[in-house]
Amino acid sequence: MNDAARKLAPLPKDQADQHYREAPNNLEAEQALLGAILVNNDAFYRVSDFLKPVHLHEPLHRKIFEVASEIIRMGKTANPVTVKTFLKADDKVGDLTVAQYLARLAAEAVSIINAEDYGRAIYDLALRRSLITIGEDMVNIAYDAPLDMPPQSQIEDAERRLFELAETGRYDGGFQSFNDAVALAIDMAGQAFERDGHLSGISTGIHSLDGKMGGLQRSDLIILAGRPGMGKTSLATNIAYNIAAAYEPEVQPDGSFKAKNGGVVGFYSLEMSSEQLATRIISEQTEVSSSKIRRGDISEADFEKLVACSQMMQKVPLYIDQTGGISIAQLAARARRLKRQRGLDVLVVDYVQLMSGSKKSGENRVQEITEITTGLKALGKELNVPIIALSQLSRAVESREDKRPQLSDLRESGSIEQDADVVLFVFREEYYVKNMEPRDEFDPKYEEWKMKMEQVKGTADVIIAKQRHGPTGTVKLAFQSEFTRFTDLADPSFTQYEH
CATH class of the missing domain: 1.10.860.10 (DNAb Helicase; Chain A)
Structure with a gap:
């Protein structure tokens, strides 16, 4: 029998039966x-x-x-x-x-x-049918091998579809009835009523900031920007640790856990190693200077504090990924995995300009940043978590008399301003005033400088430059530089903070 005849020959009956399988249903x-x-x-x-x-x-x-x-x-x-x-x-x-x-x-x-x-039983069978569809698509795409879909992006696409199926029981996205949307809005209001502080979002642990923002809202992209030395990373680690330390799980009817207060935090540290980040957090919690911890210049009492703090921190659900130059696709895949395995309530990325896009090297950096911010916004929606993304500002700030950042300072970074739901600027006037200290303390301007320094010492401004569902404005915080810690001012009308 030649090859063509063999191909067209009828299958044995038991083999023919195996080729048709009905989708699971009941x-x-x-x-x-x-x-x-x-x-x-x-x-x-x-x-x-x-x-x-x-x-x-x-x-x-x-x-x-x-x-x-x-x-x-x-x-x-x-x-x-x-x-x-x-x-x-x-x-x-x-x-x-x-x-x-x-x-x-x-x-x-x-x-x-x-x-x-x-x-x-009906729900489980529907999931099986969806799994079969995803599996068939994977096999067909792998056989066809389209040029615009390398294996890595097929893996990421399959992982995204499986994640959606595992999270919501469906993977097609599609329209949602307005009834369902209204029910979700009412549920959110009910949860805010029951939560500590009556916030609709997740508390940052800094009350004056929560008062303006209502906490961190799910699926929001929050851009935290500032010039080097302003304390962006410090504020992000403060917020991340506060949320993780306040984590209080609540068992759901299906046996899964959901955060009643606080939450599980994923921290992508592209600039600092996980040890450096941990040192900062330990310093902030124990009030032992991070430079002293690094040099080992600490007393017996300080060391005991560090040990006690580290034991307490082991229970905190804060997960750090220190991969440098991570792409948005890798970041998304790892975040999905973390949500499936440990849960996830807040994601922090430090910082956007250190991420790489999938664009070809011939294309410019602005387009690459645009792809990254659009990807972060989409990821926040998919995982239903707030994403705090840190960002550098252009040097234009330094050449101005008034060093306060403005939204236009983000412009060179393409769509950062457009994609963000909230834009926060960290601004410490103390940093600039300190650098203007007259060399001669007998200089007539020295007293003027000293008075200005007293006013701004130990304070920081968090400027809410954009907020889709709330007011803009400035929140004044206390900043302890040796512990890299931001806190509420004891009395907001009193700007000086004593160390």
Whole structure:
């Protein structure tokens, strides 16, 4: 037999049967659940938090579930009579009309007690069907090997789709009904009411900042910018540690954990090593100068403080990734993995200009930064976490008389200002005043300088230059440089902070 004939020869019967496999489904479970809902609408509330119409396999069942859901949510009764008016009367199910089919579902309904079990079975089968689709796509793309999709980007795409499926039970994105959006908004308000400080977002641990921002809002991209020496990294580590230290988990109905207060923090430190970052945090917590810790210039009492602090810090859910020059795709893949394995509530990136884009080297840096900020914004939405991204400012600040940063100082970095939901500038006037100290202390200007220095010493301004859902303005904080620590001022009207 030649090759062509061999290819066209019929398969043995058992082999032919193996080639057609029906997608996993259970129509009986769908019928039983719909029957239970039509007989007793309370059954719907047993499954409404996890089961959506898209999870049902049979198109008619999807439509029945969708119509019944809307009727019940409007406070009306869903039964065969009220549901049938919203379905096509001339549709047939075998020999039955739709109205007869609905009546049959209700007549053969099982107990409401089993509704949740049937719902879970339907949901699990829907996940399996989605897994099969993702798997088939992976195989087909790997065989076709399109030029614009190297293996690495296919892995990242598959990881993203699997992550969405694991998180939400669906991976197609798509539209969400306004009803669902309203329900989410009400849930957020309820959670804010129950949370410490009544914040809609995650508390930064700095009350005056929370007062202006309402905490860090989920899916927001928060740009924290400043010139070198202003304390960007210090403020970011302060906030990251405050959130992680305040972490208080709450068990959800499905057995998973969710942060009631605080949260799990992922910190991408592209500039400093994890040891340097840890030294800063230990210094801030123990009030032992970080330069002394590095030199080992500490007393016995200080060392005991450090040991006690390190033991306490071991329990804190703060995870550090110190890979330099990481790309947005790698960062996203690692963040998804962290969320799956440990949970994730806040992401910090220190800092944007040290990341690499996937653009070809011929293209300019502005486009690369644009790709990075757009990617960070999309990642925040996908993971539903706030992302604090640190950014350098242009040198234009230094040539101005007034050194306070403005949004225009971000301009050279393309879409940073556009993509950000919140833009914060860290500004320490003390840094500039200190550098203007007259060399001669008998200089008449020396007293003037001294008075100015007393005013600004130990303070810092966090300028909220942009905020999509809140006011702009300036928050005055205390800054202890030797411990790299930002805190609330004891009295905001009193600007000097005694060390």
